[in-house]
Amino acid sequence: MKFMMTNRNKDDIDSWANMEIGFLTETERDFIVNVLKRDEKLKLLEQKRIINLKCELRDVRRRGAKRADLTYSSHVCERCNASTKHLKNKSVRCQVCRHKICDNCQRSSFEGISICIVCYKESSIKTKTGEWFYDAMRAELKPMADGCTLLKQAVIRTSKPNSPTPKFHTPEILCTQASSSSHSSQRQELISCGSMESLSSSLETPSPQKVGNLFPETGSIESLRSLRYMSNRESYFSDSDHSVTSLPITKGHRARTSLSHSPQSSPSLFDTSLSKPEASSLAHQSIPSDDFSRASAYFPDHSTTHDNESLGSRHKGQSTVKKKFLAASGKLQAHRILSRSVPSLVNFNESESSQDKSTPGSAKTKFAKKHKNSLSVSSMEMFGKIIPEEVARSTGEIKFSLDFEYKTNTLVIFIAGCRNLIYVGKHCEPYVKCYLLPDRTTKKKTSARKNTTFPIFDQEIKYSVTMDELCNRVLEMSVWNAATFSRNSFLGHLQIPFNTWKWTPQSVAHWYPLKALSSVNSLHTSSTYKGDILIAVCYEAPKTQGFGDVHVMVKHAKNLIPVLPNGTVNAYVKVSLLPGKESRKKTVVVEGGNDPVWNVTFRLPLNRKVEQSGVQVTVWHKSSGTKPPELLGGIRLVSKLVAYMTSPTAEEELFWNQVCDSPGLWIDKSVGLRALL
Amino acid sequence: MKHEAGVEMANSSSVQQQQKDAADQNFDFMFKLLIIGNSSVGKTSFLFRYADDSFTSAFVSTVGIDFKVKTVCRQDKRLKLQIWDTAGQERYRTITTAYYRGAMGFILMYDITNQDSFNSVHDWSTQIKTYSWDNAQVIMVGNKCDMNDEDRTVETEQGQKLADQLGFEFFEASAKDNINVTEVFEKLVDLICDKMSESQDFDPNIGNASKGTRLTDGNADGGSGGCAC
Numbered sequence: 001m002k003f004m005m006t007n008r009n010k011d012d013i014d015s016w017a018n019m020e021i022g023f024l025t026e027t028e029r030d031f032i033v034n035v036l037k038r039d040e041k042l043k044l045l046e047q048k049r050i051i052n053l054k055c056e057l058r059d060v061r062r063r064g065a066k067r068a069d070l071t072y073s074s075h076v077c078e079r080c081n082a083s084t085k086h087l088k089n090k091s092v093r094c095q096v097c098r099h100k101i102c103d104n105c106q107r108s109s110f111e112g113i114s115i116c117i118v119c120y121k122e123s124s125i126k127t128k129t130g131e132w133f134y135d136a137m138r139a140e141l142k143p144m145a146d147g148c149t150l151l152k153q154a155v156i157r158t159s160k161p162n163s164p165t166p167k168f169h170t171p172e173i174l175c176t177q178a179s180s181s182s183h184s185s186q187r188q189e190l191i192s193c194g195s196m197e198s199l200s201s202s203l204e205t206p207s208p209q210k211v212g213n214l215f216p217e218t219g220s221i222e223s224l225r226s227l228r229y230m231s232n233r234e235s236y237f238s239d240s241d242h243s244v245t246s247l248p249i250t251k252g253h254r255a256r257t258s259l260s261h262s263p264q265s266s267p268s269l270f271d272t273s274l275s276k277p278e279a280s281s282l283a284h285q286s287i288p289s290d291d292f293s294r295a296s297a298y299f300p301d302h303s304t305t306h307d308n309e310s311l312g313s314r315h316k317g318q319s320t321v322k323k324k325f326l327a328a329s330g331k332l333q334a335h336r337i338l339s340r341s342v343p344s345l346v347n348f349n350e351s352e353s354s355q356d357k358s359t360p361g362s363a364k365t366k367f368a369k370k371h372k373n374s375l376s377v378s379s380m381e382m383f384g385k386i387i388p389e390e391v392a393r394s395t396g397e398i399k400f401s402l403d404f405e406y407k408t409n410t411l412v413i414f415i416a417g418c419r420n421l422i423y424v425g426k427h428c429e430p431y432v433k434c435y436l437l438p439d440r441t442t443k444k445k446t447s448a449r450k451n452t453t454f455p456i457f458d459q460e461i462k463y464s465v466t467m468d469e470l471c472n473r474v475l476e477m478s479v480w481n482a483a484t485f486s487r488n489s490f491l492g493h494l495q496i497p498f499n500t501w502k503w504t505p506q507s508v509a510h511w512y513p514l515k516a517l518s519s520v521n522s523l524h525t526s527s528t529y530k531g532d533i534l535i536a537v538c539y540e541a542p543k544t545q546g547f548g549d550v551h552v553m554v555k556h557a558k559n560l561i562p563v564l565p566n567g568t569v570n571a572y573v574k575v576s577l578l579p580g581k582e583s584r585k586k587t588v589v590v591e592g593g594n595d596p597v598w599n600v601t602f603r604l605p606l607n608r609k610v611e612q613s614g615v616q617v618t619v620w621h622k623s624s625g626t627k628p629p630e631l632l633g634g635i636r637l638v639s640k641l642v643a644y645m646t647s648p649t650a651e652e653e654l655f656w657n658q659v660c661d662s663p664g665l666w667i668d669k670s671v672g673l674r675a676l677l
Numbered sequence: 678m679k680h681e682a683g684v685e686m687a688n689s690s691s692v693q694q695q696q697k698d699a700a701d702q703n704f705d706f707m708f709k710l711l712i713i714g715n716s717s718v719g720k721t722s723f724l725f726r727y728a729d730d731s732f733t734s735a736f737v738s739t740v741g742i743d744f745k746v747k748t749v750c751r752q753d754k755r756l757k758l759q760i761w762d763t764a765g766q767e768r769y770r771t772i773t774t775a776y777y778r779g780a781m782g783f784i785l786m787y788d789i790t791n792q793d794s795f796n797s798v799h800d801w802s803t804q805i806k807t808y809s810w811d812n813a814q815v816i817m818v819g820n821k822c823d824m825n826d827e828d829r830t831v832e833t834e835q836g837q838k839l840a841d842q843l844g845f846e847f848f849e850a851s852a853k854d855n856i857n858v859t860e861v862f863e864k865l866v867d868l869i870c871d872k873m874s875e876s877q878d879f880d881p882n883i884g885n886a887s888k889g890t891r892l893t894d895g896n897a898d899g900g901s902g903g904c905a906c
Contacts, residue, residue: 021771032741035741035742035744042746042759046707127873128706130706130707130708132873132876133781133872147772147776148776151772497703
């Protein structure tokens with residue numbers, strides 16, 4: 001076998017960017033797409049792990065009082081400001097940053113030298129994230145995309161118009177990947193301010209989806225930067241967004257052509273997914289733009305994933321990489337990245353908080369209220385009551401111990417107390433709430449302590465659970481302020497996955513730092529994969545008058561997140577027209593499993609033009625007894641121009657545009673469920 | 678030669694283990710490894726033996742690229758290995774070379790009964806040098822060492838000599854008889870860990886730092902380096 005041996009030159013590396021895979025057969029391509037999908041899932045997990053690590057680092061840093069000029073008083077630990085006068089607490093110099101540190105803030109490195117807790121964390125995170133490897137990579141290799149990214153682009157490029165575009169888990173993954181791109185470009189300024197809060201603040205970035213609407217073609221870094229300052233205006237716009245439901249449609253290609261044949265809607269057609277040539281040609285109209293943006297949305301993944309990971313150390317090369325990428329891929333693409341770069345959770349929080357502010361009679365409350373009521377109680381408890389400022393501030397520590405009694409299969413959580421809780425108001429009445437996630441029915445609370453930010457609870461919370469089961473659970477502890485006349489406010493939380501918990505025979509209560517909700521939990525909630533739903537939608541144009549009908553066939557869902565202790569759900573689907581509550585339909589409840597099949601078709605008569613309507617499909621878990629149902633995820637098929645509440649994902653928008661553009665034809669697709677609408 | 682998508686050689690329990698491994702979040706480090714070499718030298722079999730402990734003599738050519746995940750323990754640390762299996766055929770070359778960049782370690786494989794595959798080793802190593810990071814670790818593996826001596830065309834000494842020349846570690850292994858398979862991966866992980874702890878050396882101006890204990894001390898042969906858990 002002979003190779004075309006190549007020298008290390010730039011052309012060679014550039015040529016990768018245009019990987020040609022046209023020679024692959026259809027089956028081969030499908031196989032590769034499958035591999036890519038698996039890799040993507042893995043990457044998503046890895047990304048979450050890395051973000052958690054980064055959050056840890058940030059927390060350690062925040063607590064440390066590290067100063068660049070090393071000006072401290074002589075007998076004080078330069079990390080935690082504890083006095084080092086006593087013999088008990090001797091001070092040592094960190095061998096890396098030369099800060100004087102006390103015993104508590106000292107760690108010994110792999111080499112046995114003593115370094116401070118922050119330097120230790122920094123270096124350990126470098127290895128844990130793999131930065132040690134990618135940092136030292138040759139400069140000419142750095143800006144290149146990794147194999148999967150290139151391959152994805154190649155697959156997208158070569159996918160034939162009449163075959164469905166290979167679907168990756170677009171919404172979730174694009175969200176996380178692209179949001180990391182927004183991190184990195186924001187970072188420049190954040191770092192220049194010397195702020196270590198960059199991660200948290202970029203996590204709290206307001207939704208650029210809407211901002212994207214406001215700046216249709218200004219896809220530049222500047223507009224990305226301006227996003228952070230848009231939050232107020234943005235919530236204003238989202239309010240008015242709702243009342244303005246009949247924005248003019250401007251896209252040219254969606255001008256309705258008159259139809260010669262009346263749409264078929266015989267039941268036999270329902271089961272067949274469409275494969276007619278005209279359908280595909282119609283559908284194809286909008287595919288390229290999506291492919292284009294999809295490809296571009298994968299790109300930032302490369303240029304930022306690793307960048308994203310080092311907050312403190314290096315920033316120069318990255319911004320240029322990012323800029324290069326933006327320049328190369330053009331403004332439109334940049335705009336597209338923006339337009340979907342933030343997890344939908346942010347939207348949710350925004351809309352919730354803006355709803356809190358809005359007066360009862362305002363234009364949006366009706367819809368919002370309905371939406372709010374329909375959300376699961378628990379997620380409301382977690383997110384609904386939080387005012388953003390509080391999220392940013394919440395810190396403090398909690399002291400507790402965990403014990404497991406094997407004889408009785410009981411988990412005993414002893415909650416001693418909290419300290420340094422931060423509360424803005426006058427009287428803080430903290431209490432602690434526990435869940436054994438993912439089962440949200442396991443709420444247990446301590447009583448509240450009056451007028452203190454250093455509450456002592458000394459209370460036990462017990463759960464009857466087996467050890468096997470416990471290993472799959474996560475203990476969520478959150479501290480709340482019990483307010484008599486207003487909403488309870490969130491003070492901090494932490495999560496303990498039991499699969500990694502180190503049980504000790506005699507449990508001694510320890511102090512654990514509480515985290516702000518924004519750092520970890522929002523990521524868990526917004527970017528996690530919620531499953532997919534396969535639906536088919538057909539728009540039937542009006543025969544004589546009226547607006548016609550939309551037929552929605554709910555086929556099946558896959559990989560729903562388990563709610564019940566046995567890892568299954570009792571799922572049903574609600575389908576309704578947007579905007580408003582009209583013609584809401586429900587499927588039957590399919591009990592057990594995570595991949596329910598319904599195969600039901602609904603006819604929804606339109607009350608306005610199809611372009612200005614939309615369809616919302618939500619999947620719910622039917623709880624037993626009187627408990628309210630729990631939202632498992634949903635999709636919102638609607639055109640972006642008339643987005644209600646929150647903008648659709650690109651995938652959803654494309655889907656709806658295809659439906660609008662091909663009356664009488666069934667468009668069926670598997671769409672990734674979003675956590676929050 | 679057939680190209681079949683999604684051929685599963687592993688039994689269902691190991692597939693479940695795979696999925697569990699893939700979803701497992703409880704690990705300290707993640708390493709990406711790549712197996713390269715001529716077509717039909719046994720890359721996929723080698724990987725299946727390691728990840729699933731299964732073997733089939735049926736030859737199914739890999740389509741482009743594939744991977745498996747395995748979590749191993751190494752000195753109290755849990756390592757997640759994402760092992761990429763590449764197609765040896767020339768037609769997939771554009772796809773496979775794109776994966777070199779992210780790989781921390783390579784297994785460069787040839788078939789001891791196939792002189793051609795051995796002759797290509799030099800070319801493969803040039804590919805690694807072209808497309809991957811300078812410090813990526815490489816282990817050269819002569820596969821199919823279970824074969825009879827009359828079938829063998831590449832002597833162990835030849836392999837060892839070439840490996841020394843190229844500066845790679847060298848093993849002869851057999852996926853079929855499960856010879857040296859785990860050892861190869863353990864050695865590779867050790868090499869990467871070595872590199873990693875080197876990168877952890879703090880500022881070079883630290884004079885009194887004792888550079889004594891490394892992560893892998895007393896473990897250089899990789900004999901006790903990892904356990905499949």
